[in-house]
Amino acid sequence: MDKTKKIIDEIAELSAEEQEKIMIAVQNLLHTPNPEVEKAWAEEARRRLAAYKAGEIEAVNGEQVMAELREKYSK
Numbered sequence: 001m002d003k004t005k006k007i008i009d010e011i012a013e014l015s016a017e018e019q020e021k022i023m024i025a026v027q028n029l030l031h032t033p034n035p036e037v038e039k040a041w042a043e044e045a046r047r048r049l050a051a052y053k054a055g056e057i058e059a060v061n062g063e064q065v066m067a068e069l070r071e072k073y074s075k
Contacts, residue, residue, distance in 0.1 A: 011019055051057045
C-alpha cells in the first residue's frame with residue numbers, strides 16, 4: 001500500500017472534527033500568501049465597506065446566498 005493511500009485510509013477512520021482539523025492544517029501548509037493579492041483584497045474590502053456605509057450598495061444575507069447557490073447547483 002502506498003503512503004498516500006495509507007494516510008487517506010487512516011483519516012477516513014477519524015471523527016469529522018479530527019478530519020476537519022487535518023484539512024485545515026493541510027490547507028495552511030499548501031497556501032502561500034501572496035502579499036500583492038492580500039493587499040488587493042484588503043483594498044477591495046475597504047472599498048466595499050465604504051460603499052455600504054455610504055448607502056451605495058446593500059448587504060446581502062450570506063445564508064440566503066448560500067441557500068440559493070445550493071439549490072441552483074443541486075439540480
